[in-house]
Amino acid sequence: AQSVTQLGSHVSVSEGALVLLRCNYSSSVPPYLFWYVQYPNQGLQLLLKYTSAATLVKGINGFEAEFKKSETSFHLTKPSAHMSDAAEYFCAVGGEEGSQGNLIFGKGTKLSVKP
Amino acid sequence: GAVVSQHPSRVICKSGTSVKIECRSLDFQATTMFWYRQFPKQSLMLMATSNEGSKATYEQGVEKDKFLINHASLTLSTLTVTSAHPEDSSFYICSAQPAGSTYGYTFGSGTRLTVV
Numbered sequence: 001a002q003s004v005t006q007l008g009s010h011v012s013v014s015e016g017a018l019v020l021l022r023c024n025y026s027s028s029v030p031p032y033l034f035w036y037v038q039y040p041n042q043g044l045q046l047l048l049k050y051t052s053a054a055t056l057v058k059g060i061n062g063f064e065a066e067f068k069k070s071e072t073s074f075h076l077t078k079p080s081a082h083m084s085d086a087a088e089y090f091c092a093v094g095g096e097e098g099s100q101g102n103l104i105f106g107k108g109t110k111l112s113v114k115p
Numbered sequence: 116g117a118v119v120s121q122h123p124s125r126v127i128c129k130s131g132t133s134v135k136i137e138c139r140s141l142d143f144q145a146t147t148m149f150w151y152r153q154f155p156k157q158s159l160m161l162m163a164t165s166n167e168g169s170k171a172t173y174e175q176g177v178e179k180d181k182f183l184i185n186h187a188s189l190t191l192s193t194l195t196v197t198s199a200h201p202e203d204s205s206f207y208i209c210s211a212q213p214a215g216s217t218y219g220y221t222f223g224s225g226t227r228l229t230v231v
Contacts, residue, residue, distance in 0.1 A: 043208050044222040102149050107158045
């Protein structure tokens with residue numbers, strides 16, 4: 001079985017500060033890992049995904065994440081927060097054989113950016 | 116890139132009525148689509164996997180007779196909430212998986228259902 005734990009339901013940073021959103025996963029098979037962003041009353045937009053290639057994954061909007069197998073982590077970072085980054089962020093895992101491709105989502109982390 | 120259109124974006128219906136939500140893949144064929152439900156301030160929970168030309172696979176605890184899924188073509192899946200009740204009020208999101216792809220990674224914009 002697979003699961004995702006996002007540490008911190010709410011993270012607040014100042015504009016220009018480092019953004020760090022934490023995600024730990026559990027998987028009995030090599031995982032595929034994803035970060036999505038959701039703005040209010042909207043669907044999900046893929047930020048980046050890890051699919052067993054490079055462990056450091058660069059995504060859109062300046063975000064990146066590093067897959068660390070030893071720590072079972074896939075934390076999302078951005079060097080300098082922008083006001084437009086304020087949103088809900090979801091980490092997700094996939095990869096279990098026979099899952100038909102559905103994703104297991106974490107509970108989400110709401111990012112607030114202060115001016 | 117792959118685009119998924121979900122309609123309607125918002126719907127209010129009376130208790131006891133049925134509501135149909137459409138999920139369309141606009142520029143690719145989707146052999147598989149996924150329907151998720153999201154409660155306020157919570158994560159997405161997979162409700163069912165919709166496969167073109169065959170019956171949907173429902174997750175444990177999801178009533179298949181209440182949430183009817185039809186995937187009649189490679190570009191359209193529909194979710195019908197039958198005999199809706201206030202507890203069915205939620206945000207429903209679909210995800211479409213391009214043919215030949217392993218993971219459903221393109222999401223619709225969601226449908227806010229309010230049952231009064």
